[in-house]
Amino acid sequence: MYAKCGELLDSRKVFDEMPERNIVSWNALFSSYVQNDCCAEAISLLQKMIFSGLLPNEFSLSSILNACTGSTNYGQGRKVHGYLIKLGHYSDSFSANALLDMYAKLGDLEAAKTVFDEIRQPDIVSWNAIISGCVLQEDHDWALRLFAEMKMLGTIPDMFTLSSILKSCAEMGMKELSMQIHSDLIKRDIGSDFFVGVSLVDVYSKCDLIEDARKVFDTLPKRDVIAWNAMISAYSQSGNDGEALSVFVAMQKEGLGFDQTTLSAVLKSTASLQTDIVTRQVHVLIVKSGFQSDDYIVNSLVDSYGKCKLLMEARRYFEEHPSRNVVPFTSMITTFTQHGEGEEALKLFLKMLDMRVTLDGFVYSSLLNTCTTLSAYEQGKQIHVHILKSGFISGFTGNALVNMYGKCGSIEDAHCAFSELPERGVVAWSAMIGGLAQHGCGKEALDMFNKMLNDGVSPNHITLLNVLCACNHAGLVTEAKRVFESMELLFGIKPLQEHYACMIDLLGRAGKLNEATELVRKMPFEADASVWGALLGASRIHGDLELGKYAADKLIVLEPEKSVTHTLLANIYAASGNWGGVLEVRRLMKDSKVKKEPAMSWIEVRDAVHTFMAGDRSHNRTEEIYAKLDELSDLLSKSGYVPRVDVDLHDVDRSMKEELLSHHSEKLAVAFGLIATAPGAPIRVKKNLRVCIDCHTAIKFISEIASREIIVRDIYRYHHFKNGSCSCGDYW
Template structure:
């Protein structure tokens, strides 16, 4: 058999309506076999190569060969030229199941699901019966609802026992959140492939059943990068970042090479923990292992650095990103807002708009938060009104929440309350809690009581609701009110979320609860705490005992304040790091006013920068001052 490895004839098809290459013989003395043509199609790396091969196929009279047509259609489609693929299909006389499947696969592959389904039913109407590859092609890419509808067709044609079809169906139900149906399919599969097990792990992990997902994962003999990613991302998405990072370390130890998806998940886990040192190591790993810093990785790095307290690093990554999209701009704007650098956030917003990017609803959450952090009421209203008037974006509950927070912090409680009452959307408990927080801040007991009673009666109250109301009562010395709130909490079965602070030292995250005695260096931590208390008193610090929500003596209140989780974390940071090193802490709740005052003084006494990320924002304590300007 003569072989031809290069073809000099090149014919370009500009669109499906133009004629395909001529079948005229060009006098070649070499005959091209179907087997040789099929091999060349499989090896083709570009559209131009495929066009040359196609021209040769036409010259040798093989244009109606079903396998070659199938391969050409599939190859053109996989190289992004669905138009060429469709042109071939439309010119095929009496296409068989392979040709139909190739074009259906092409449309499904490129997300044109409705057209793929239309073609499928056209195939049926032409009397062509689908095969297993037809179903596995269309099911892999189509939306869950369409996939479920096609399950009946699978059963009709007796293809439900095919391992590839069942795996594709399992993936459909997993993506659609139908855990029961996915389990039934999985449990009745005679042969379970890596793909099917990964699909089942995905089903469990996106719906929070990480225990079942991990059992399947641990039981796999061979694990590819996809199943590692699913498990790692499951832990990240469900707020279990430590387990996500532990699994990532295991992945590296067994020499599985992480990819872009892996890195985005573990960077998100670092962001949740505020683990800056580990985040920097991951950034170095990305650079040193040839993982491209595209817009997705770059945005994840910006988000990680912002949430880990290093705006400078975030901005360096942001400025170095090529082809930034609006998501990347949003991450940097949100970072500035989170850290209280409101003007920087607004300047960046203006620059983004000037460069032709259209802001999204997320963008406005960022800039409205920035206004709230700095009390920029006029600017906030202007931006809020521009959403619909200028950009056609209907405000969501989050945007109303930002405005209520902005007005409430600024002391405009009446305006905030009016906005809540006149909203086009039903206010949620987060928005009401924001208004309740403003009542605590400005001592409006009457409005606070009314809001709290409404939340309790409507079943929207959570632990934060009761704590805020307790704070309001305690601030005016109403201990009967505090006791009443405690009774309400007990009757409602709601427990106060314990304060927890974490600090990263030498790539390890250490967590502390209030009054914690479990740390191995507990004795040294409390010795430093005593030393800190001595420094504070020498500088005129007086514990703010009015913030303690217990009707106990002043000495007991002072002790309760002195062992707050962030103070324990600071003490550990002081004994575990070199003098002058910045201390970075993450807290799950809002920093109390006493800890805020104490941390300002500690930053001045020790000459240390202390960065605290609480539930709402970042506080940068430097030389006795805080970046929030005591407005938080």
């Protein structure tokens, strides 16, 4: 009585005052400790009983097995298993079920299956124990097979069984079975059971049956925090973020509290919607409820602030709540990278190493994406070493490695990383094809695409976009047309805006302007900025002023703040000698307060990134850099290089144009690379805009003069300059 009323001390006092204690007394005491979650103490009492001269019976051992389960004491559970066999209680149904439950919940599924197989007539408790154990250990196939066997043998599943099976259905995406279970519940007039109802909400949401999930939710007899969380998560996971926030508001009106799960789901939706006001309001709730130091809340809030473009708030909150958990660090690194603060992300990685934070595949993947954004090849290699040491070279980390090497200028390393992947899914193949595309290896990319199809891997829209880009960079018009026209027929993928934009760019750059404009007309949707940008770029290459003006007018309406449109139009005017047109474009930019994005180039030397702008003299080795440029100028002239002054938009004389061209950012970066790296070492430069024609010509000559491979990544692709030629074949 005392035990069941929660008065454990009084229960023990009565036991201690008993003049004689038989097996019934001890069993009552065991039960009292287990019922009050004092499982470790219950286990120690078993030894005292045995020392007193009494041997446990089947009821004693069942209670102690429950205690072993509650205290996760697997070793003691194995000993009790031995007692059951030794004392002849192994065939007792209560003991067998307790043993089965212990093994299942403590992770030894094989032992649980063995115990279950030895039960002659398993009852509903036995079935529930083994099925819930399979679900707990994520062996959903086995759980579903057991469920089918259970029904075949005539055992009627109860609410616990169905709740467990619905969890497996949710993980396996088994829509039909879930709906069948729901229908059976309604027929049995027990469709409103709370736990089953919550499981149905979960499975329907994961099967994209959100309306069905909501119907079940609305019919629940009671709705606690778990039920509300299931509905909020259902909307959040399905992309119905507005509905997720509405349900959260309704939950608060009901006067219910919330927990970490609620807040994490809500913050996921605020991040997707990029609603900074709601994110701040949720932050206030977090502080009021005392969850601000929870690692997963820190992670969710940092992620939401980051996606709402509130970098300072994300950083401040992260720093105010230090943690040794890798999850918040991963979110902060991702946020830095998304906001162009890749160097800060890499500094945070070093801090993690100093703090001895246990790293995982997710943070390594984020760091590799950071290196990709920075084009930081050397740092990417170092992170690769850390990945190899920690054993995370698989799955998405391997995919990120392929992507990083491809986009950091080493297609050879990308290919090595790709070949070492134990399994290659569509992401890995797409990354490899994309890397080949950026390096201008069009035919190799097509070969890789064919190998992918031969391996039985179906492409997605990103794969096909990468294939089209590969054809674009290599001028493979016929091959691109074949892929584009067969997308829906062969792969069931309708071309999106980006696929059309790539084809229009390819046709335009190949001089097929009429075909390009005709494709714009045939598009099944309104052309976006990428399409008009492709036409404008083609107009600049082929000097079509009329088409260029038309495309520029469309772009200025869609993206009035973008300076690149005005710059390309000014280039078209300048190429035709129409300086009045150039002045008019500049006047329009001034009136519209559009600022031209400055050309910038980066080069990584000894783990440091050096940035240059045109005419830059801020570097601490400026004198050496300009001296190297002067030296190169003489050698270039002797080699036959003639400056392309037609690409300069300044209305000044030729000598001034030549001087301005000689101090472009990519030339400064290359000159620094020549003086700061070992002789013969490759020079890797990144530029934020398209490499200019004059710099492209000059760097070809420099690669031969200096006997260096110079790798330049611009906004569109990689250029590998070697022995006086470029991998693009002057087609970019």
